[in-house]
Amino acid sequence: xxxxxxxxxYAANQALSSAIIISTFVIIxxxxxxxxxxxxxxxxxxxxxxKTQTSLKKSFNYGSLxxxxxxxxxxxxxxxxxxxxxxxxxxxQVFVYLTAEYPGKxxxxxxxxxxxxxxxxxxxxxxxxxSRMKSKYSVWDVEESFREREAVLxxxxxxxxxxxxxxxxxxxANSTFTFAKIKEAKTP
Amino acid sequence: MKIRQQLFQFLNLAFVLSSAFMAxxxxxxxxxxxxxxxxxxxxxxEPAFQRGDILFLWNRDKMTNVGDVVVYEIAGKSIPIVHRxxxxxxxxxxxxxxxxxxDNNAVDDLGLYAKRMQYLDQKKDTIGTxxxxxxxxxxxxxxxxxxxxxxxxxLGLMGLSSLFSKE
Numbered sequence: 001x002x003x004x005x006x007x008x009x010y011a012a013n014q015a016l017s018s019a020i021i022i023s024t025f026v027i028i029x030x031x032x033x034x035x036x037x038x039x040x041x042x043x044x045x046x047x048x049x050x051k052t053q054t055s056l057k058k059s060f061n062y063g064s065l066x067x068x069x070x071x072x073x074x075x076x077x078x079x080x081x082x083x084x085x086x087x088x089x090x091x092x093q094v095f096v097y098l099t100a101e102y103p104g105k106x107x108x109x110x111x112x113x114x115x116x117x118x119x120x121x122x123x124x125x126x127x128x129x130x131s132r133m134k135s136k137y138s139v140w141d142v143e144e145s146f147r148e149r150e151a152v153l154x155x156x157x158x159x160x161x162x163x164x165x166x167x168x169x170x171x172x173a174n175s176t177f178t179f180a181k182i183k184e185a186k187t188p
Numbered sequence: 189m190k191i192r193q194q195l196f197q198f199l200n201l202a203f204v205l206s207s208a209f210m211a212x213x214x215x216x217x218x219x220x221x222x223x224x225x226x227x228x229x230x231x232x233x234e235p236a237f238q239r240g241d242i243l244f245l246w247n248r249d250k251m252t253n254v255g256d257v258v259v260y261e262i263a264g265k266s267i268p269i270v271h272r273x274x275x276x277x278x279x280x281x282x283x284x285x286x287x288x289x290x291d292n293n294a295v296d297d298l299g300l301y302a303k304r305m306q307y308l309d310q311k312k313d314t315i316g317t318x319x320x321x322x323x324x325x326x327x328x329x330x331x332x333x334x335x336x337x338x339x340x341x342x343l344g345l346m347g348l349s350s351l352f353s354k355e
Contacts, residue, residue: 005349061298063306093235095272095291099254108280112254119291121235137296142277142285142307158255160236165320168255 027164030090034159034167037085045081045155045173047098049132052076052180054146063140071145072138073179075100075115079130079155081171086159087123094120095158096128098135102151102179105143113139115153146179153177221247221316226259226268227326232290233257233270240327243270245316251284252276252310257318258288260308262301268315271297277307284310 034040053076056069064070079098086094097117104111115135120126153175159167215224224245228237236257237243245259252258254273261268271288274296278284285307289296298306308314331338 061295065304065306095236095255097255104277104279106279109278111275111277113275114254119235137274139275156255161321163321163323166257166318168253 023163026090027161030088030161030164031167033088034086037088039085039159039167040169042081042083042085042169042171043173045079045171047077047079047153047155047173047175049078050075050153050175050177052177054180054182056182057138057140062138070140071182072140073146074138075135075177077116077130077133077135077153079128079133081128081155081173083120083126083128083157084123086157087126090161090164091159092121092162093160094126095160096120097156097158098153099156100139100151100153100177102149111141113137113141115139148179148181150176150178219246219248219316221245223268223315226270226315227329228270229267229330230269232292233272234292236291237270237321238323240324240330242322242326243318244320244322246319247314247316249317250282251278252286252314252317258286258308259315259318260288260313261315262305262313264302269297269300270318276310278310286310286314 052073054071054073057072058064058067058069062070062072077098081096083094083096095117098115099112100115101110101112103109115137116133117136118128154170155173156168156170161167212224216222218224224247226243226245228239228241228243231239243257243259252273254276257270257272259268259270269288269290271290271293273286274289275287276284286309287296287298287307301308332342333339
């Protein structure tokens with residue numbers, strides 16, 4: 001009755017069910033802790049002093065096809081935030097990203113782009129105070145031009161856990177800017 | 189009597205295999221994804237995902253958000269890629285274009301797409317969005333596919349145990 005394969009099966013079953021119970025507990029407890037810390041309504045963020053700049057690029061890597069000049073946008077911003085409430089014992093990393101959302105040409109169409117992001121791996125690095133930070137990415141649109149539309153900037157976050165579901169949220173801060181006009185080449 | 193026992197064992201094995209297959213396929217139907225559980229094969233999303241981590245996918249979202257991690261497959265290239273959405277553009281009809289980037293890569297994925305392809309089509313190209321994460325467990329499959337000694341060792345062990353086991 002109790003041969004090696006039986007014993008092995010019994011041990012494996014026991015290990016599997018214990019692992020499932022422990023991880024369920026970890027997931028529920030860590031999410032409860034985030035709720036207690038008001039993770040989904042962080043109001044310690046401010047995005048300010050936004051400057052924008054638009055230029056023309058001709059490379060495929062900047063959204064151009066057939067070397068047709070393509071509008072690329074960059075911004076500069078000040079950012080203050082405290083993301084410490086997002087860290088607990090089931091947080092492997094926090095991915096923060098600064099997004100800009102702006103309408104498209106037709107009703108119901110919309111665009112959202114990332115200007116800047118950062119991976120934060122420890123609670124000690126979770127307080128950010130950046131001034132005159134330059135955008136990490138050069139952004140182009142699906143359309144030809146940004147047409148001086150207005151965009152809303154938001155700081156959003158994604159918690160990567162050690163185990164369990166990926167969690168997403170946004171800080172309450174938002175800030176608007178208008179895409180800059182292209183600098184006209186000076187006529188000689 | 190002996191042959192009856194062997195047939196029974198064979199039936200048992202077939203039952204195990206078919207129920208595993210059914211479970212996998214019903215998971216695929218529930219999540220609407222052709223491969224609802226994937227193992228990370230590259231380090232392009234480190235430190236979030238390492239090689240061998242298991243990801244659970246869901247493919248019933250109408251729209252994908254910026255910041256979501258999606259798994260996509262370009263027609264003609266067989267390897268699925270797990271990367272984060274950097275930009276999204278959608279219209280009222282629900283057509284959505286995505287640009288992706290790996291957290292650990294310096295540049296976006298334009299170089300990984302097909303020639304002259306500038307965006308992913310959310311409906312056509314993505315297999316699913318990553319919803320859940322289990323560390324390390326999938327490393328067994330990497331060992332099985334990449335390590336010859338492990339594969340044949342495991343096969344040999346299974347063969348030996350079936351030879352010596354008596355129910």
